[in-house]
Amino acid sequence: MLRAPFRRLIDPALPTPPDAFRRGPFRAGVFRSALRSERLTSQLGLWLGIAFGTCFLTGLISHLIQHPPGWFWWPSRPVWLYRATQGIHVATGLATVPLLGAKLWSVYPRLFTWPPARTVVHTLERGSVAVLVAAALFQVVTGILNVARWYTPMGFFFTTAHYWTAWLAIGALLLHIAVQLPVIRRGLADRAPEPATGGLSRRGLLATVAGSAVLITVATAGETVPALNAVSVLGPRRPDTGPQHLPVNTSARNAQVVAAATDPAYRLRISGPAGTRLLSLADLDALPQHTASLPIACVEGWSADAVWTGIRVADLLALVGVPDGNAQVLVESLQQHSRYASSILAPPHARDPLTLLARKLHGQPLALDHGYPLRLIAPNRPGVLQTKCVAALTAADR
């Protein structure tokens, strides 16, 4: 530890405000609940840390799949992996609500610490806690708004805001753990008898928080776990509701592709080392057709199984000189002016025999809203990358 004179030099004390200002919640003994304790806060903090870590890692995976840096590699199997990681991301975020609420309640009196700023370092430390609380609330609130598709209150693009604030939250959380580690260890090791509260005990509160998290999960997770569909009365989606009994995120009308998608002059353009080919729908239907059972797994956390029939992307790439589909492929949509109008199909997905340009869904011709005349469906990819109304495939040189 630093010697006191040196410490005062690098961390000067700040003046204490006059006692006349110590009013309202700043007075001693205002917060009386005997339920608050270091042990309770440490336990809630431990759970919350695990929840935030889970959300951070699963969210980072989703971000990296959509914006892959050079070093990143994501497999095409197992087909359900992204469905699981993103389902866990959203379910954990929603289940965090009672946990974050209880944790902030347990430390609320510290907001009114007196004096408010003892030293420069103390002030900085309090500032970092404010950043942590703001970032944590930001992540949970924007996540809930996005799942409910209510974008107006946010006034910014959700995806990038949620991503950068995740780094802010995880950084402030690590800093907070570093500062509080001795208190956390003391709190978790504390076995002293607890005072009677007259109401909920510490264990009772922890059980209530856990029970509320389970309740929220059961009430919403049916949007991705078929077995819970009947009881998930608050699920933002039903896996069986939508055109051809499958949900969609953006309708064809909203994507402004109806005219282009139904144009009789439609041709799929495929480009590769051996040149460019234009294929009509009749040409496509004359190629070998394959059927794959693959889920649509949305970044919003819902997912649904579906049976797709169409042409293997690897077969189409072979027509333009790419053997075994071994290429990175740019998939472009008829849709214009959208962030998701094109996607990159990495080699593991391009060569996977389950990766199709689908013509049919559940044995019926693809509905416009599902990407008629032709849509990409590949295993283990987010729904936003399963480009609809495909106009062109371009194989990059390897």
Place this chain on the structure above:
Amino acid sequence: MRYARAALAALGLAAIGYAVVGAAGDRDVVPARHAGFLATVLVLHDGVLLPAIIAVGVLVHFLVPPPYRATVQSALLATAAVTVVALPLVLGYGRIADNPSALPRDYAYGLLTVLAVVWLAAAVALLVRAARRR
């Protein structure tokens, strides 16, 4: 523990720095709105929501005798948590006319159902407790 704390703090500061630099360099980020939303959720939570919850807690303290208080507190906590998750769905501003698969359920009914389950369980617990005390 000293080195672990120093390493955690360094990692944390690095992540905060990455967030600030990254957001500043991202054309999709609107700094004023982003910071404004951060401040808004902080102030609304610490200045409105949490004081309101504590006020309800004080009311419960005076209105509900100790043997029954814990059950009522549990049910109120679950009610608050479920309502936070359900409210944007109940309000339903995310619905769009040409996409019936978005928000397909009756969420007011859904919320009332979940709250009915919570308070039914609480009522049973309270009755059992009352019966045991006689």
